[in-house]
Amino acid sequence: MIARVLAAAAIALTLAAPALGADPREQQIENRVMCPTCHQLLALSHSPIAERMRTFIRTQLAAGESPQAIERELVDQFGPAVLASPPARGFGLLAWLIPVGGAAGAAAAVFACARAWRRRAPDAAECADLSPELLRRLDLELAAYDE
Amino acid sequence: MHRLARAGAVALVAVLFVLLVVHMATAQRGAAVAAAVAAGKRPVAPDFELHRLDRTGKLKLSSLRGRVVVLNFWASWCRACKDEARTLAAVSSRWQRRGVVFVGIDSQDFSSDARAFARRFGLRYADLHDGTGSQMSRYGVTGLPETWTVTRDGKLADHIAGVTDAHRLDRAIERARRT
Numbered sequence: 660m661i662a663r664v665l666a667a668a669a670i671a672l673t674l675a676a677p678a679l680g681a682d683p684r685e686q687q688i689e690n691r692v693m694c695p696t697c698h699q700l701l702a703l704s705h706s707p708i709a710e711r712m713r714t715f716i717r718t719q720l721a722a723g724e725s726p727q728a729i730e731r732e733l734v735d736q737f738g739p740a741v742l743a744s745p746p747a748r749g750f751g752l753l754a755w756l757i758p759v760g761g762a763a764g765a766a767a768a769v770f771a772c773a774r775a776w777r778r779r780a781p782d783a784a785e786c787a788d789l790s791p792e793l794l795r796r797l798d799l800e801l802a803a804y805d806e
Numbered sequence: 807m808h809r810l811a812r813a814g815a816v817a818l819v820a821v822l823f824v825l826l827v828v829h830m831a832t833a834q835r836g837a838a839v840a841a842a843v844a845a846g847k848r849p850v851a852p853d854f855e856l857h858r859l860d861r862t863g864k865l866k867l868s869s870l871r872g873r874v875v876v877l878n879f880w881a882s883w884c885r886a887c888k889d890e891a892r893t894l895a896a897v898s899s900r901w902q903r904r905g906v907v908f909v910g911i912d913s914q915d916f917s918s919d920a921r922a923f924a925r926r927f928g929l930r931y932a933d934l935h936d937g938t939g940s941q942m943s944r945y946g947v948t949g950l951p952e953t954w955t956v957t958r959d960g961k962l963a964d965h966i967a968g969v970t971d972a973h974r975l976d977r978a979i980e981r982a983r984r985t
Binding site for chain 1: 815818881883915916919938940
């Protein structure tokens, strides 16, 4: 029994070793960079170039390069589209501004519609101004539903 | 206020629609080029200017007008490109003496890997770096390697999808020289 538990623990440790030994910055970069051939997040891609990019990231980190410098080098090699999120400058800024602008526009539209509906809704005072004749007919019609 | 919001929403939808149409038209252009060549037509080869890997500076396709050009799309990580490399090295050394220009377009690749690949397989012709792979979509390249021949007047003559052999490439070059 003890031998089995020890064997299971050894297998688990063997499987977890790469993850335990991995530099967390490696995963961080892989989640910010795309595979240029399959257009998936590098962390999810297993294409040949994705494997090569992973090796590049690992060796550059081991050589003391910062994640920012590595991402800059990847952009130099593969263009800005290699970044999972566009840079917040130039044309890429639009990708950040359009959702914010859209959300602000939608909020403004909802606010404007709500105000318009409130204005159009009859208030209690208007209801109180019904003529006695109309109130009598209303009572009769409602009474018909009670039967 | 209502009219303004409605006009803004319509304008936003119109802009997004135009962007979508432009994107789709650009994506389809490369496939249309490949289809035209397959149908026996001779469309003008999309022009480009890319950085050279074999030396400093850039090369513009249109600067090679007057000469038959062989364009080979490849990458160092592509296994089939390795199978094709020795054929290209042999065929290019034969045809370059007769004035045919060979141009390799290293696509979606590390430039250092591409240089090492060219050295290893003895590719002695212009190699250009297209890290973004933008020329692949313009030429309708769907996988690597792919080879195009360009006539002296800058028109596409032949398209070879996949690994080529010496005989097939020789015939494509001869056809481009005759056109």
